Amino acid sequence: xxxxxxxxxxxxxxxxxxxxxxxxxxxxxxxxxxxxxxxxxxxxxxxxxxxxxxxxxxxxxxxxxxxxxxxxxxxxxxxxxxxxxxxxxxxxxxxxxxxxxxxxxxxxxxxxxxxxxxxxxxxxxxxxxxxxxxxxxxxxxxxxxxxxxxxxxxxxxxxxxxxxxxxxxxxxxxxxxxxxxxxxxxxxxxxxxxxxxxxxxxxxxxxxxxxxxxxxxxxxxxxxxxxxxxxxxxxxxxxxxxxxxxxxxxxxxxxxxxxxxxxxxxxxxxxxxxxxxxxxxxxxxxxxxxxxxxxxxxxxxxxxxxxxxxxxxxxxxxxxxxxxxxxxxxxxxxxxxxxxxxxxxxxxxxxxxxxxxxxxxxxxxxxxxxxxxxxxxxxxxxxxxxxxxxxxxxxxxxxxxxxxxxxxxxxxxxxxxxxxxxxxxxxxxxxxxxxxxxxxxxxxxxxxxxxxxxxxxxxxxxxxxxxxxxxxxxxxxxxxxxxxxxxxxxxxxxxxxxxxxxxxxxxxxxxxxxxxxxxxxxxxxxxxxxxxxxxxxxxxxxxxxxxxxxxxxxxxx
RNA sequence: GGGUCCGUGGCGCAGCCUGGAUAGCGCGAAAGCCUUCUAAGCUUUAGGUCCGGGGUUCGAAUCCCCGCGGAUCCGCCA
Numbered sequence: 001x002x003x004x005x006x007x008x009x010x011x012x013x014x015x016x017x018x019x020x021x022x023x024x025x026x027x028x029x030x031x032x033x034x035x036x037x038x039x040x041x042x043x044x045x046x047x048x049x050x051x052x053x054x055x056x057x058x059x060x061x062x063x064x065x066x067x068x069x070x071x072x073x074x075x076x077x078x079x080x081x082x083x084x085x086x087x088x089x090x091x092x093x094x095x096x097x098x099x100x101x102x103x104x105x106x107x108x109x110x111x112x113x114x115x116x117x118x119x120x121x122x123x124x125x126x127x128x129x130x131x132x133x134x135x136x137x138x139x140x141x142x143x144x145x146x147x148x149x150x151x152x153x154x155x156x157x158x159x160x161x162x163x164x165x166x167x168x169x170x171x172x173x174x175x176x177x178x179x180x181x182x183x184x185x186x187x188x189x190x191x192x193x194x195x196x197x198x199x200x201x202x203x204x205x206x207x208x209x210x211x212x213x214x215x216x217x218x219x220x221x222x223x224x225x226x227x228x229x230x231x232x233x234x235x236x237x238x239x240x241x242x243x244x245x246x247x248x249x250x251x252x253x254x255x256x257x258x259x260x261x262x263x264x265x266x267x268x269x270x271x272x273x274x275x276x277x278x279x280x281x282x283x284x285x286x287x288x289x290x291x292x293x294x295x296x297x298x299x300x301x302x303x304x305x306x307x308x309x310x311x312x313x314x315x316x317x318x319x320x321x322x323x324x325x326x327x328x329x330x331x332x333x334x335x336x337x338x339x340x341x342x343x344x345x346x347x348x349x350x351x352x353x354x355x356x357x358x359x360x361x362x363x364x365x366x367x368x369x370x371x372x373x374x375x376x377x378x379x380x381x382x383x384x385x386x387x388x389x390x391x392x393x394x395x396x397x398x399x400x401x402x403x404x405x406x407x408x409x410x411x412x413x414x415x416x417x418x419x420x421x422x423x424x425x426x427x428x429x430x431x432x433x434x435x436x437x438x439x440x441x442x443x444x445x446x447x448x449x450x451x452x453x454x455x456x457x458x459x460x461x462x463x464x465x466x467x468x469x470x471x472x473x474x475x476x477x478x479x480x481x482x483x484x485x486x487x488x489x490x491x492x493x494x495x496x497x498x499x500x501x502x503x504x505x506x507x508x509x510x511x512x513x514x515x516x517x518x519x520x521x522x523x524x525x526x527x528x529x530x531x532x533x534x535x536x537x538x539x540x541x542x543x544x545x546x547x548x549x550x551x552x553x554x555x556x557x
Numbered sequence: 558g559g560g561u562c563c564g565u566g567g568c569g570c571a572g573c574c575u576g577g578a579u580a581g582c583g584c585g586a587a588a589g590c591c592u593u594c595u596a597a598g599c600u601u602u603a604g605g606u607c608c609g610g611g612g613u614u615c616g617a618a619u620c621c622c623c624g625c626g627g628a629u630c631c632g633c634c635a
Contacts, residue, residue, distance in 0.1 A: 031578060041577050043615060053615085077615095078578065120635065157635050247635085276633055287560035288631040297633050304635050332561060333630050356562070356628065364628095389597065407597085418583095419570065422562055424628055431569055431584070435597050438570080438583040445597045453594045494574085502571060502582085509582085516590095516599045557597075 001038075001482045003091060004068055004083050008038055011066045016045060033476070036073065036080030043077060053077030085475050086467040089534070092482045093466055096537040101544050104488035105146050110321035112148035114140045115350070117234065117241070117326075118155040121226035122166055123181040125233060126372035127427060128328075128358045128365050134416050135355055136326040137239040137550050138497035145548055146492050148322060154231070154241040155311060158223040159208065159248045160304065164201040165191060167215075167222045177229030181367070181374075188368040202299075209251060209301045219248070233376050237409050238550050245314075247307045255310035256302045259345070260295060266344050274298045284340040286333070293337050305341065312342050315350060323350040324495065328357065329422070353495045355421035361428075373427060382408030385433055386441075390557065397556060406552040407441050414440030417549050418501040438505055440551050446508035446515075447542040450535050451555040453520055461536035464529025473517040474534060477510040484541050488548070497549065504545025511538050 009023040016023070023040070030039045042053040042060070049056055057074035064072050064079075068087040073080050096103045116136020119129045136152075143150045157163070166180070169187035191197040207215045227244065234240075250256055260277065263269050268280040279293040296302055315323055327335055332354055339349035358365065365372045386404035390397060397403060415432045419425055435441035454461075469478065480503075487503030490496070520531045543553045 025575065026577095028577065031580085035578075039578085041616095043577075046615075076578070118635090160635055162634070272632085274633075278632070286631085289559080290632070292632060294632045301633095303633065308635085329562065329629050331630085331635090334635090354562080359628080393595075393597075415569095420563095423570080424563060425569085428569075434569095434584070436584080437597095439597085441597055442583095445595080449595060449598085456594060498571085505582085512598055513600095515594080519594070521594050557595085 001088075001479070001486075004066075004081075004087070005038060007066050007068060008040070008081055011064050012040060012060070015060060015063055017048060018045075030078070030080060033472075035075055035078075037083040037479075038081040040079040040081075041077060042079060085470040085478070088475065088478050088482065089466040089469040089530075092478055093533050093537045096481065096540055097461075097533065100540055101547075103540060103544065104485040106489060106492070108147040108321075110148055111319065112143045112150045112322035112324070113153065113315055113318055113320040113350075114143060114150060114322075115153040115155055115245075115315075115325040116140070117230075117239070118157065119230055120157050120160065120162055121223045121230065122162055122184045123226070123367055124177070125230055125375045126365050126367060127375060127378060128372075130375040130378075130412075131355055131358055131416055131421075131425075132326050132328065133234050133239050134237070134413050134550065135353070135421055135497065138413075138417055138500075138548065139324065139326065139353065139495055141548050141550060142488075142492055142495075142497060142500070143322065145488070145544075151318065151320075152240070152242045153315075154244045156223065156227055156244055156246045157304070158219060158227075158246050159205070159251055159307070161198075161201050161205060163219060163223060164204040164208070165197070167218050168197075168200055168204055170218075170222055175225065177225050177232075180226055180229070181370075185368060185370050202297075206299060206301055208248075211252075233379070236405075237375075237379065237413070238552070245311060247304070247311070250307040250310035250314075251302065255313075256306040259306050259309050259313075260302070262345055263295070263341070268344065269295070279341060279344075281337060281340050281344075284336075284343075286336055286340065288333065293341060305338070308338060309341055309345065309347075312338070312349065313345070313347055316347055323348070325350045325352055327352050327354055329354050330357075351495075353421065356424045359424060359426045361426065378412060378432070379409065381429070382412050382433060384408075386411070386435070389435060394557070403554055403557060406554050407435070407444060407557060410440030410444055410546070410551040411435055412440075413549055413551050414443070414501060417497050418505070420496060420498045440546075440549075441557075443504055443508040443542060443546060444551070444554055444557060446511050447539065447546065447553045448555060448557045449515060450511070450539045450542070453535060454532075454539075457521055457532065461532045462529055464533055465526060466530055466533065468527050468530040469534055471514075471518050473510070473514040474531075477507070477514045477534065477538065480507045480510040481537055481541050484545065500545060500548050504542060504549070507538065507541050507545065511542070 005027055009020045012023045013020040028039050030036045042056040045056050046053050054077050057077055057079045060079050061072050061074040068084055069081050070084040071082040117133040119125050140150055140152050165187045166184055169183050204215060263279055270278055272278050275298040277295040279295055281291040281293055293305055294303060295306055335352040342349045383404045386407040390400050390403055484503050487499050491499040522528055546553045
């Protein structure tokens, strides 16, 4: 579409006092395709020309001709351009068929690093955490799609007080991952009731920092059980990581000490009345009562910020062109403080991508309190529903087990990814497990329908005269395919996968309208050949779009 | 008290960056469409003070200001 807009802008620039770039910024899409494909509002020229906008539109309509535009018409104050449908088809279809799964990619050759998920290793992940992982995975896929050599990190918070608490509670027993949630909740409850429990956790932590091998082993065991259990669930969802970075590494290799010393050299570190080391950040305009960052506890043990800084510096050593991390909205201020601290060390900060929480009707989720919906339970519900649906429609399929995973997880991911990350969502079983309308399965179904046609016809789309594609439904689909490429670049620029979700849904929706309006396999061989090409292009885009969201594209369902 | 994000038909959302013509989509509701490429689909109908109030502008869901409501944060949790 950009091609046509450029041509229009060029032609308009010749006829008016405006520059081509200015015109380009003013062009809009009419609300109804019957009005035209591209519009130029004439209000702005009104003062200068001392004529009414409708008169200007009329005047320009009679003067302008643009290649690939079959008609220029004035409607009130708007100058409307009708793109020749054949020109759209010939511009977009060959491009998609040639670029295939790269269609929409900027083909960067740069490097990127993304850190996401990074759940506390204590229990089975709940839906709120899943939003981080699913969003992060989608952004990682987006980066890879655009050609970024992308490294995916999972930061393992294996030295916290919460892990100490869990480790103490586990003691010498050898629990399974599935026991951890209960153990963690039990420990949290004990801590609330008895402050000695917290004291014990802090003592354990202190021993860990002072190199107690026994404690270190225990920590390691508990953390391993948790991380393995969590990663297995996420892996089942198709979410993978290149590197698990243990936080403890920065403690044991002396990085935290080094960073503390470096920060002290800035002269901004002071010791407070409780013997804690505190970093003064008043130079950074942070919206807090006292812009300070506490670096150590009174007993000298380090706080997470020092480890985070070490990790941030390590990330920078990889020389990435893009460096992003997915964080909850509760970490917004912390991300700023973190960036400020890195700046004091003359280091670059990663770009945070924040998301809001998933709420339940009854309020917030909390692993400690047990008011959670676990991702694994949600996954199971989705699989079971998918399996029931498949058996209802297509009981003869031989891969029902595999298929119900694709469809169930597709529904979960799409329901999370279609909403912009900064929006609070209230979880609702019915909406989240819907397979109809604006859902993952709807898109998967559209993709499967195309495969069905090709199975009947034979896999080769062949060649044909694309000028024949001029039905309204065909044109609408063509335009949707064209705007997919805009969506992928916009999504990259803003780190907003929901833009992809809506775009690929639009393609599926336009395809289904086309499917009902235009029979593909039919007597008119030439028309059939043209439509098969359109179908092949649609299949490519649907598959690409689904993959960007981490959703599989089954060929039958 | 201060900062940030969100507020769009009964419900869930897109549109806001970059202002433009009757505000889109899905669910739910009502009615229709399977002897033709999979009905997880399609078509039609009903349903909206775009949270409220000011301002900027020829024009505001969109930009600015002031409120209201929700989320979240503001020193030893990560």
